[in-house]
Amino acid sequence: MTVRTRFAPSPTGFLHIGGARTALFSWAYARRHGGTFILRIEDTDVARSTPEAVQAIIDGMNWLGLAHDEGPFYQMQRMDRYKEVIQQMLKDGSAYYCYTSKEELDALRAEQEAKKEKPRYDGRWRPEAGKTLPSVPAGVEPVVRFKNPTTGVVAWEDQVKGRIEIANEELDDFIIARADGTPTYNFCVVVDDWDMGITHVIRGDDHVNNTPRQINVLSALGATVPQYAHLSMILGDDGQKLSKRHGAVSVMQYDEDGYLPEAVLNYLARLGWSHGDEELFSMEQFVQWFDLDHITASAAQFNTEKLNWLNAQYIKAADNARLTAEAKKRLAGQGVDTSTALDLERAVALYKERVSSLNELADAIHPFCVTVHASEEVRAQHLTEAAKAALATLAEKLAAVSEWVAPNLSAAIKETVAAHGVKMPAVAIPLRVALLGQPQSPSIDQVLEVLGRERVLERLQAV
């Protein structure tokens, strides 16, 4: 049997971190087993679905590199098929028309809630042998309900949570088609999973409660029931549930915040799944290792600190040209002119081991593109009269250096230190402030070398 998995978001917003992880696991499972990964857009909620959201989801997946093999399929384009199946079910008696109005349903619900009962449809229009149905009211368009079994249990072996069993008594006859004839979510999913030959449904555990209904419909249809794997949710950094109002952001926000997609992927893979003590691994490795057995059944809290660490690891290992392009893009976005004659890749090489995001890298590279002035506070603290005098001496010595390489530059600094009878930091720190606008930097002789003679002397002149 060839594995077929799917990611089925409803296009009502961006691709957030939870959705991304669901997509990642579905994708990885298909890849692991040489199967097919399908993208399906569940857009039957016409009021909330937008083409912009579809695009946002696809953009997010592209950024992460989660390519689908089939689709995107749109549920709105499969209406005829759903209606066909509904007709068939009506004919074979596994579904029936229900003329109960919304108002009546609301009243029923209110009544049940008042009695502290589980709100459910009471089956008044459910055809039963020897039962007399109410007379059809005039002017009411009926909905179609699924005739759910009333006895026995629905059970499945959930691939992450183990065996789950629910009594059919807990389930009511849910609506599969609205009064206007359009099919509902739980029904479309079933038909789609069936038609698309989905073998493994990997989705969020907010769908656990839908699963028994879906299995019952699948059975009524004579379809094969797929394997289910319900992923627990991801909580925010503060342990609170992620929601549109609280903490949920688009995966593209991570791009904007300076994260490398492979770091986000590695982090997500490790959130709720593990392979022994492995923390840092490539997607190739992940795909080889990935299995459903090692997914955690409980909710996981997002931890930005660890993501930052992973990001730093990936930045260290990343190609300089790529990092330079990313840093330039970010600086250009801030309106910084990056068309310097200086080789920015050398500056990137100096900083890539020290930063934990591409934005930090961009900030670090900034003074190599254009002059960045220190704040008055920093100047006042470090550019004292004594410091200025030392820098003047240093400028002279640097002007005289024959070959502009770090060892020679280091020698010039040391001579200055000796000439003024001070310690190294007394020269090195003001020098950093004068050249980069900040008191910290990598090894100062390296910085001097990369910055080049002209820029160095010019900026020393300006002190």
Next chain:
RNA sequence: GUCCCUAUCGUCUAGAGGCCUAGGACAAUACCCUUUCACGGUAUGAACCGGGGUUCGAAUCCCCGUGGGGACGCCA
């Protein structure tokens, strides 16, 4: 209210009855490296939710609590 899921360091987790004196990673702390800040290195502290069983033996299996989450729509 009813049903379903869930519970190991602050966080992510390893753990499939003896390998556990509970391991790793992030974070924290200390020290080392260093012209600064980082990076890096070394070390330290830090957990099996509670109570009952089962068993020669339980973090691991069962039950009951408790905490957390989800579902109960003509939303998806």
